[in-house]
Amino acid sequence: MRRLPDDNALLLRVTLRGSAPEVERTLAMGAGLTFADLHTAIQLVFEGDRAAHHVFCDLDPFPQGFPDTAGNFYDDCSWYYRRDHYGWEPRRLWGDIWTTIDWRDPGVIDERSTPLSSVFRQERDLHYRCEDPLAVAESAWFQIHCMGTESALSPSGLVRVVDGRQRGPFKLFAAAEYAAQLAAFLDADSDDHDAAALALNRACGPWASFDPTEVPFQRLQARLDERWGVERNHRSPRKVTRTALDDLVRALPSSNAIGLQRHLDDLSLRSTPDVGEDDAARFVRPFVWLVDRCREGIPFPDRQLPAGVGREWADAVQCDESHVPELLAAARTFRLVRPLQGRLISLKSPLRLIEDPLGLWEHLARSLLGGNGRASALSNVLFVLAMADGSISVGGSDGGISRLAYAHAVLEDSMATRYWGRYPRRWQGGPTPISIEATRRLVAPLAAQLAPLGLTPTSEDTWQVAPLLRSFARWALTAPTSVYAPLLAATSPADRSTLSARAG
Numbered sequence: 272m273r274r275l276p277d278d279n280a281l282l283l284r285v286t287l288r289g290s291a292p293e294v295e296r297t298l299a300m301g302a303g304l305t306f307a308d309l310h311t312a313i314q315l316v317f318e319g320d321r322a323a324h325h326v327f328c329d330l331d332p333f334p335q336g337f338p339d340t341a342g343n344f345y346d347d348c349s350w351y352y353r354r355d356h357y358g359w360e361p362r363r364l365w366g367d368i369w370t371t372i373d374w375r376d377p378g379v380i381d382e383r384s385t386p387l388s389s390v391f392r393q394e395r396d397l398h399y400r401c402e403d404p405l406a407v408a409e410s411a412w413f414q415i416h417c418m419g420t421e422s423a424l425s426p427s428g429l430v431r432v433v434d435g436r437q438r439g440p441f442k443l444f445a446a447a448e449y450a451a452q453l454a455a456f457l458d459a460d461s462d463d464h465d466a467a468a469l470a471l472n473r474a475c476g477p478w479a480s481f482d483p484t485e486v487p488f489q490r491l492q493a494r495l496d497e498r499w500g501v502e503r504n505h506r507s508p509r510k511v512t513r514t515a516l517d518d519l520v521r522a523l524p525s526s527n528a529i530g531l532q533r534h535l536d537d538l539s540l541r542s543t544p545d546v547g548e549d550d551a552a553r554f555v556r557p558f559v560w561l562v563d564r565c566r567e568g569i570p571f572p573d574r575q576l577p578a579g580v581g582r583e584w585a586d587a588v589q590c591d592e593s594h595v596p597e598l599l600a601a602a603r604t605f606r607l608v609r610p611l612q613g614r615l616i617s618l619k620s621p622l623r624l625i626e627d628p629l630g631l632w633e634h635l636a637r638s639l640l641g642g643n644g645r646a647s648a649l650s651n652v653l654f655v656l657a658m659a660d661g662s663i664s665v666g667g668s669d670g671g672i673s674r675l676a677y678a679h680a681v682l683e684d685s686m687a688t689r690y691w692g693r694y695p696r697r698w699q700g701g702p703t704p705i706s707i708e709a710t711r712r713l714v715a716p717l718a719a720q721l722a723p724l725g726l727t728p729t730s731e732d733t734w735q736v737a738p739l740l741r742s743f744a745r746w747a748l749t750a751p752t753s754v755y756a757p758l759l760a761a762t763s764p765a766d767r768s769t770l771s772a773r774a775g
Contacts, residue, residue: 280431281387282418285313285399287411287439288337290450292483296491297434299421304429306365306382306390312430313399313413315494318525319443325401326370327382327415329394330361337412365390391417401443411446429499435486441474441526453483477669477677479530487529512751515640515652516541522649527681538660543749544742552628554724554739555635557588557598559625562607566622568614576615594723601720605638636746653678654714658726658736658744665733672732676710707732 280299287294296316300309306327314321364370364379371379390397395417402410440449455467471481516535520528535541561584570577576584576599585592602608607621624631640651653675657663662670683705711731718726718734725737736744 279388280421281391282421282433283309283387283391284416284418285316286414286416287317287446288333288414289412289446290437290440290453292437294439295434295436296432296439296486297418299431299433300387301429302386302388302420304387306385306387307367308430309387309415310367310382310399310401311498312495314401314443315498316432316435316491317411317439317443318441319401319411323401323443324369325366325399326379327365327397327399328361329363329397330359331396331398331414332359333412411440411443430495432488432491432495435488435491436484438481438483438485441524456481456483473677474526475530476527477530477674477681478527478534485529487525487532490525490529490532514751515748516656519649519652519656522682524681534660540656540659540745541749544745546629546632546742546746548628550739550742551632554743555628555631557584557590557723558602558605558607558621558635559628559631560584560587561598561602562617562621562625565608565615565617568611568616571610571613571615574610590723597719598723600716601724604720605635632743632746633750636743637750639743639747649682650679650713651717652748653682654717655744655747658721658734659741659748661736661741663734664729664736666730670733671730672707672710672714675714676705676707679710679713680705 279302281302282297282299284295284297294317296313298312298316300312309327310323310325311321313319314323364376365382365385366379367382371377371381397415399413399415400410440446442449452463452467452471455461455463456471458464461467468481475481520531523531564580564584569580576595581595582592584598585595590598605621606618608615608617610616621631621634624634640648640655654663657671657675662674665671667673718728721740722728724743725740727735727737729735
């Protein structure tokens, strides 16, 4: 059989074994791609770890059906040490260098040098196993069926998600645990139904509940496009435009990010709201006075405004003098002024905008969501998102501080385990809890700075947000920023700082 042109696509149906209903993804992959690329694609669309130890083979280790218990699984087929004792002797194996070393088998074919077309012109079914890089007896088996070819790939990239069924495990290596939870969730009469529903809903929260039939095609395709897009542009960093919401979605585990994306779409929070010039002028008025007053600099002893200047500022903008410290803190957060040699001086960019209310509004919005490190920045984004969607005004388990606490916990766990290290932390039944009190400490600085701008506490755990401040929050979340993506950003080391460490 002649070799397929590299611009043709193989249609591969990948099925995760052991789950009922079956979890499937159909991929269109360029015929010139290799088994190493197939490994990466499977890991991306099934929420796995691309560093996973893995092997491809041409013989089904479970011809009588996938075992329904862990004991049968390891009796039927060991990973490598005793495979011959159970009659599993595949003719061909493909893997990475670590597979060759661990199996002590020089016959393992290098996956990087094997084009998919060279194998699937002879075989229609292959099998693939991956295991947790650091845990023993945590693995997943897949069946790969070649359904044929199509004439050309979509312009979206070298790999495309064509079809799929059922939501996959939230953590690929816990496939057996997910299968048991899913079975209990689908059986309303099961003794474990309520516990399974709670665990699965927590894994999707706090913006959505669990839907076993949902397949997030858009997010999966975006991950594939990013992976191969970064590879195609590996020679230099890429300048990309993102928003604070984009960064938040990227930081979340996929199971939670799917619900957040739907939440944003339902409330139309991805679009920048229209703001009139008069409204913008009213909002930025306190800062226009300070920027203009500090044009030549004012005394700033011990990093405090002189009492006379504070009263003058409060009178000029008609606000309570008790709000002056918060306004000053906000002005520094917004990068309007800075201390220099005992004086407080205006920065050049805001000075050029004091006659342009909308321009200054945009400057403030772009500066709101900074922070001292990645964890601080994401904490601020969560608080501003709660202002924009109104949940910060709602008490109870699904609003106010409670929702923020759970969202912080999700981010904390994701930042701790997204990139495997020597001792990755695992969760059981949901992310590591972060207390309500710790969350109050996390949000307190930003809440205090926004108080003079229309954020009014209604209880210890909720705030009322003025309409103009809510529009400002949406602006801050959707304002585009250009950043340079690092080389192969998807595999760069994780930021080791965590939300819980910042909370103390």
